[in-house]
Amino acid sequence: MDDRVILRVGAKVLIPFILLFALYVQFHGDYGPGGGFQAGVIFAAGFVLYALIYGLENVKQVLPPKVAYTCAASGVLLYAGVGYLTMVLGGDFLDYGVLAHNPEHGQHYGILLVELGVLITVFGVMVGVFYAFAGRGRLDS
């Protein structure tokens, strides 16, 4: 891939915007179209693109598989953690209204946190799946 200058440069330029767009989709998700699922996939797409252009080993240095798996697990924990918090604060499970004095703000925080959890999980899973497939040696007989 060393000689594909256009791809290398193009990717270098694109990847920050992809990640930024993912975050836009994420933080816009409470009022507009978007949310953790899409954001997570887009975020993962940035890493996948990097791996395609610069090789799997390079991206594994940035994001070791362990971290990806940890992300997948901890996103769920964040999600459930918000749920627990709402219960501790006296609401039902995932009743965001109790997160802030003003229920409307509470809804905001709650959705953002939950979607963040979703983002982390989806991101971790997508990258993890990619690693699992891409890391497999070719089996030419």
Add this chain to the structure above:
Amino acid sequence: MIDTNLVVGICLLLPLLGAFLVLIFGSRPNVRETSTLLIGGLTFWHVWGLLHHVREGVRPRLELLEIVPGLQLAFEVEPLGLLFALVASFLWIVTTLYAIGYMRGHHEENQTRFFFFFAIAIAGAMGVAFSANLFTLFAFYEVLTLCTFPLVTHHQTDEARKAGRVYLGILLTTSVVFQLLAIIWIWQLAGTVNFTEGGILAGTGSNGVLSVILVLFVFGVGKAAIMPFHRWLPAAMVAPTPVSALLHAVAVVKAGVFTVLKVAVYVFGIDLLSTLAATTWLAWIAAATIILGSLIAFQKDNLKARLAYSTISQLSYIVLGALLANEWGVIGGGMHIAMHAFGKITLFFAAGAVLVAAHEKDISRMHGLGRTMPITFGAFFLGSLSIIGLPPAGGSWSKWFLGMGTLEAGQVGLLAVLMLSSLLGLYYLLEVPVKAFFFRPTNDADRGKGIKEAPLPSLIAIGITALATVGFFFWPDLWHELMTMVVSGAAQ
């Protein structure tokens, strides 16, 4: 004084305790057998104690637990059950005594397992005897089937395995498909399965439906060995002789015919039974079994096989007694449980003794053995008389009542069947002692040397049962009294 109701529980628990002790003392045969004998004695003593109460009209009752609403695991002592329990618990002691001699003399393996399952089987028989409803009876009936399976297949050979298949296959098939269906059907119709004097089914269904249930019952009690569900009994002959004795006399087949009698008296009720369409032709099937069983026994040279077919034939006497649906028949059937038990166990003990002492299975090779084993063959003679129904043996009384029953029912044909079967029995049973005593020993000079009487414990057991068969000719009062209580209770 212990509460009478608790005595029922004790009678059930004691054999289980016996089984437990057998396990504990498994490595010390003498202690093991002594404890079994002791427990056997205690069990019999307690059952005997119940007799007194039953005579006074008390019906000790024990309700263990309610499995589902309305369906209880409950026990109640009534005369018929007491009769069976008395026979079973007494013969347990005798059989244990016999088994001590037999199992050691024959060098059987796994004796601990043998005595263990034997004790469980007795517990099962007690449960059947004292059951207060069809469910309890069915449960213990199956317990009896399953715990005798390791006994039947004691030798663990391929032959034993095949026999075990037939045994379990027939007994479970009939009981699960026919008997259970009948029980649930009765539950559906009558809303109860409790044994009640006079029956519970009267007026609950049409003649046709009740007839079907009766057919399901008579064939569903595979242990009663009505043809064509008799194959298991000859198959089970591969087992050691004490097991055969258990099957034929003490517990298994008796549990079968007992079930038929009990269902006839306490579920259908004699009055209802006599009106059912199926009763008569079922009685003829029983009659056919009597004749066919005798005819097949006639041809068998293997002594145990001959006795097995004789049992099939004799069991149908009892079923027939129930199906005659009158007091004479029921009295005769009930008494025949006891008479046949003592007679047949004597025969099996003798057959086993011959096997242990002379290693002979075939009748044609027993010529002249009577001279070396006079006690054994003398007992065989007495037992035969009882089975045939000749004085001075107890069997003559039960046959007498059965004969009266056929006349009462107006079935002269059935009376002829009984007569014919007795004649056949006269030949196929008495052939054995006759050959043993009066025929010259066959050929090979080696035989006869070293053959002596069976081991002493076995001999004692044979003596006890042989004397009992004679004793019951002179004192049949106990059995007659119990059965009279059954029919008078039912007639109330």
Add this chain to the structure above:
Amino acid sequence: MVLGLFNYWAVIFLMMIGLYTLIARDNLIKKILGLNIFQTSVFILYITMGKVSEGTAPIFVKGVEDVVYSNPIPHVLILTAIVVGVATTSLGLSLVIRIKEAYGTIEEDEIEDGRP
């Protein structure tokens, strides 16, 4: 009538293609593709049924009243279903890889023949 329900025709068409591929192909990857097509047809079924005629995207804008919105709930539901579909596909593909490693083939009939 026939044209008016064209979306259902499309759905049924896709569904049949998917199911046929799923059943008729021996190649395990093709089976998964068939499954995907089959699932996609259901996604389309859901998405089209959320459409309200003349409806627009269900985004509230201040000051604009009297707008007919499409029903967003089927979309949300199917988003979940898509995620599930992705998970199923990736699990299926990873199984195919391991089957390839274990059997040396991903043709079902060859796997059946090569039974130990």
Add this chain to the structure above:
Amino acid sequence: MTHHLPVLLVVVPLVAAPIAALVNRPRISWAVAVVATLWTLYAALGLLSETMAVGAIHYELGGWVAPYGIEYVVDPVNAWVMVIVALIGALVTPYARRSVEHEISEDRIPLFYAAFILCLTGLLGIAITGDVFNVFVFLEISSLSAYALIALGNDRRALMASFRYLIMGSVGATFIVIGIGLMYVMTGTLNMADLANRLPEVASSRTIPVAFTFLTVGITLKLALFPLHAWLPNAYAYAPSAVTAFIASTATKVAVYLLLRFFFTVFGAAFSFDIMQLDLILIPLALIGIVTMSLVAIYQKNVKRLLAYSSIAQIGYMVLGISLASVLGLTAGILHLFNHALMKGALFMSMGCVMYRVGSVRLERMSGLGRSMPWTMAAFVVGGLSLIGVPLTVGFISKWYLVQAALEQGMWPVACVVLIGSLLALMYIWKVVEVAYFRECDPELGISEAPFSLLAPTWVLVLCNLYFGINASGGVDIATRAAEVLLGVLS
């Protein structure tokens, strides 16, 4: 705390799963699984006793009022199913430690426990939720983790089995989604209670019968009703022992629960059985399944496969009871859910013990095990007797009610088939017993009894088989209540 019990039942294991994966140490992951499963058992029992006392419990997720939000509803039907799932889960987890160490490579063990708890979460979620789309989500959570668990088996055929299950399971789940979608089109709601209210208005349309059909096919695929059972035998046979024990006792049970929920609560018995005449299809299929699958089981050489075919036959019993659509029939079906979980759990666990010591559950490798592994084989015998339906075991109770229900409607041939089914069960169970007790074992193999940590959970289940066979009143009570709730006799 008590108020939040419905959601905690699902969320605690949901959190435990990633934790088990994160800690990444086999023993600690196992400990997490034990804690989670014990918690679910506690919660499920708590919910059952509460719902028996006060009736249906509602819990609104996120404070959104039903029918707009997702609602968890607990009534005797699903509380019963949850107790089954949680009980088996809580017994399989202690059992799994040694068994899994033996059968799965060490680096995968934490993932195994994560997938295991997820599967449990999914099954509990299906049971507790009152929202039909949520059912689908949980269904896929449990199914996906089940595929992964099955693929962990160390026979390579496990991979193919898992793949088949994945294809069939996904098709089934997609059918269910189609059914749900069509219902939503007609009613605009996904809440079960709300659906039940609104469906009668549109029941005469053509869409609802189509939705009904899709759901029926999808669910019967999931519960492996004959003839949609093809995925099941290999999946059970080649999965790791602990997985087989768990999935065989729970997954199909939960699918049966779905059948109950959709046909009785959502569509209503009147629609399902009077208008759609479901019984005309289900009763024959159940009967054919009972007989043919038992016959096939007789000819199996692999005991786990044998038991798998027996499971398909047993599912026939449950479906049969349900399709009789009477209180008695439903009681029988619901009872058999629990009873079959007990007996199949015990049987598969004892086979896991054999796998642990012998390394195979093929019939010819099991000769003489009656001597060398007496406790294991004794457990198998008792479990087998229960399967056959010998009195004083749970199997008898199921049979008692099922035959009664059939006779009540005058279907005595059905009753006969039920009883003949138990004879066939006798044949395949006894085949194993004969090999284990009548053949000599090779003393050179040095096979000894399974370790205590495997035997103890097995025997707990065996004793449950006996206890609930002797004292069945409690179970019958709950099952009858559940049947009445489903039929709307009492609400």
